[in-house]
Structures are given as C-alpha cells and as structure tokens.
Amino acid sequence: MKARVYVTLKPSVFDPQGRTIAEALHSLGYAGVGDVRQGKFFELEVNAGSDDQARALASEVADKVLANPVIESYRVEIV
C-alpha cells in the first residue's frame, strides 16, 4: 500500500520560499492569491499487514528522516 507524508514548516516558522512565490505571483498580476507556504510531500510504497502498521511505519520514517520535528510538522495519509 501507499503512504503519503506531507511535511510543512510549523506556522510560527518564517517561510522565505513561500514568501518569494507569493511576491512573484503578485508581480504576475495574481492579486487574488495571499499568503503562500511551501512544503514537501513523499509517496512511500510500504509493505505492511494493515493500514495501522503502514501508518506507524510511515510516521516513524517521517519523524526520524523526512521531517525536522524542531521546525516542521507532518501529516501521514494511507491510500
């Protein structure tokens, strides 16, 4: 089965990449777009017996490798 891990900077952390994208969009005339935040996502092919096991494995991998828990938060979705 597949696990998707979405990693974003925590809301209190400044996101210069998102800010740059927002400014670029404004200069291109997209006034309807306000704040932008950028994150990463990972699609993992997971061998696990159940959704719960897959979720546990993906969460561990996210916590230890994919995200930096000091400044980033993550969300796991099993599909």
Next chain:
Amino acid sequence: MKARVYVTLKPSVFDPQGRTIAEALHSLGYAGVGDVRQGKFFELEVNAGSDDQARALASEVADKVLANPVIESYRVEIV
C-alpha cells in the same frame, strides 16, 4: 479560503531524489519501505467568491508557475 496544490513528477520521469531517500531508508533498516517519490506542495491563501473560482485560480497558478507541465503533474484541493 485555502487551496492546496500538490506537484509530483510524472510517473514516467525518473526521480533521483526519491531514489536516494529510498536507499537511505533501506540502509537505516527500513526494509518495509519500497519505492519513494518526492513532490512539492503549496498552500495558497486565495480570495475567491466560490470554491470553483478558487480552484480555477489555483489551477492556473499551478499550470503557469508552480509546476512544469512537461515533466510534472499537479492536483488541486480546496479546503
């Protein structure tokens, strides 16, 4: 309202970053993880009258700025 744009490399495009992550996970002992693909995601704050308008704006922005349609595909979600 918020629009989330998920950008991934098309399945036929080789993803060296995902491959490196998969190899790193295997060397760390996570044998249950198979293939890994990495993508980006963007959370846009959108000023629009309706969900459909927000989706149209986010799709246009994704198509023209956030994704490279030659090698990447994207998915838009309104939340």
